[in-house]
Amino acid sequence: MRKRVTIYEVADAAGVSVATVSRALNGGRVAPQTRARVLRVAEELGFSPSPAARVLATGKSRAIGVVIPDATGPLYGRMLRGIGLELAQAGYTYLVESSERDPGREARVLRDLSARDVEALVLIGSGLGSEALAEMRRELPELVLVEREGAALEAPMITIDNVAAGERATRHLIEHGHTRIAHVAGPRRAGRERLEGWRRALATAGLEPGPVVEGGFTEAGGYRAAVELAAMGGFTAVFVASDRMALGAYRAFREAGLRVGEDVSVIGFDGLEFGAYLDPPLATLRQPAQQLGQAAARAALAVLRGEHPENVVLSCEIVPRASVRKIGGGGL
Amino acid sequence: MRKRVTIYEVADAAGVSVATVSRALNGGRVAPQTRARVLRVAEELGFSPSPAARVLATGKSRAIGVVIPDATGPLYGRMLRGIGLELAQAGYTYLVESSERDPGREARVLRDLSARDVEALVLIGSGLGSEALAEMRRELPELVLVEREGAALEAPMITIDNVAAGERATRHLIEHGHTRIAHVAGPRRAGRERLEGWRRALATAGLEPGPVVEGGFTEAGGYRAAVELAAMGGFTAVFVASDRMALGAYRAFREAGLRVGEDVSVIGFDGLEFGAYLDPPLATLRQPAQQLGQAAARAALAVLRGEHPENVVLSCEIVPRASVRKIGGGGL
């Protein structure tokens, strides 16, 4: 913190009182010429108001806290971008913390953030139990839930339609003639819902559900799951609940002597950039991450205005690619 | 912001003055029993000090600002983790902003962050010109530079030894019998230094430099660069300055009918997780991202203590994988 130029110096230089400077700066009632003069002087002096003083005086920090599960995920980066964009328009900023997918740490991070003067908290893909959250609820500021459950928390929820997207992904495989379709599932809400979508698509098409293995949303988990699947056989296509797991599955299938896109069709989920460069390019469902972030920010701002914004459900766009091929018969 | 419990209420409840409460909380001179009582009462009341008031009173925010080039990069996520870890130990926190690799936006972000009461600013991989930065220097708080140039800025610099790492990568290829080695280069300081390392390794081995094409550190850029290289021919191995570009190169080579690890050896840079799952697994140099972050945070704290920390140069670890193969002769 360099030497601060305070509102007093601006007031002196402009020949008015600090109250007038404050009003000129914040859109209060001031004579147009006075405002112009104050603004010019402030500019000349390089005045920039002390956020701390402002927070103290107004009781509002114009900042919200965001908790993400993992600082290294590109999806979260995009959500943050969306949040930042939306918030900036309202003159708000945000503080991020990562829970590292550790519920204990998440609770700490929540407390920490709310002790830091944030007006609202956006929880993204949080893994904290709803009971635990409910319990902390009253010591926390306003909440907005992104991609996490919490119907009982009476906080706006922003989600993507995982069920529909899972169904869409599976239908894509079905449309390509596959009838024996496996699933590499993910954990938590998102994983369960995508699984449900897979189930529904199969049911709708009158197909028997194929094998399901859990992969924890990581490359390593996807690899292990696909190794297992490959050993079991009985499918010609697989819906993998995340692109990262799909990457692991690619390797597992390769090692099992199965050519993705030939012997086995694969569709992932998320729409991460690397998918387009794989061999074969990975079909996937693109998550509207940035829009999710924007919607979350909008909801947070609405809550702060005292409104009760509706829940938002966004849908994913399918990205067809060569990893899914029309089946000619055959299979495993 | 829920109803605040202030220091006054704690003072009342504990039967002491606010000064005593403040001292008890911050390690001032207080009788041990008084301190114990104050702490207990504060705990009972759920007191948590207002950071705004504290900042206003002390003039120090215990927060530093961090500017990253891109919110979606896993490497930056790791650096932030390192920064957070180190800072937490000193009771500091940090605010992040992403410049989106836009110098204009970077300048805005810097101003914005410094207007937000940060005591220091850590610039990671910043693309802002040194002159521009020097010009803003005086309106900014203390600076720490990570992976960016700025020798003239008299700010501690934390970098990885790109030259050595580039040399190591190239030597790895040479050790596998390659003599005609191309390079897909990256932009900015990091790109130039890795290129320099490549050059040196070749010079040391008495080899002619192969073709060099710039790829902008993205998958798409790496793809384009490799398409170009494949058309030119004249090499059996290529050092690609980033894993993401290497991914693009994989596809380009594939499309050109070249098998990576057979017809052409590839070594990347960064050590991103996905590399292990590619076909063939991508040899690379692992960046000590988290350590970089920790070192940066340590440097920032040191500067705030009025010290003049030395520059830190970290080195990368080589990760040998199947994308680099012993050459049997042949080549293109």
Add this chain to the structure above:
DNA sequence: CTCGCTCGTGTAAGCGCTTACATAGTTCGG
């Protein structure tokens, strides 16, 4: 014993803003 310390605590003055309230100057209907 008394003087001068040290210790523990309290008093009060800010830190840089915002804003309710007061005041002086204008404007205008009747």
Add this chain to the structure above:
DNA sequence: CCGAACTATGTAAGCGCTTACACGAGCGAG
């Protein structure tokens, strides 16, 4: 031409902390 109703601005009281300074009590040295 007077008072009501504005308008533009100033005065001052906080917001919740920290901290310099003051003060009384207890204590060892002379």
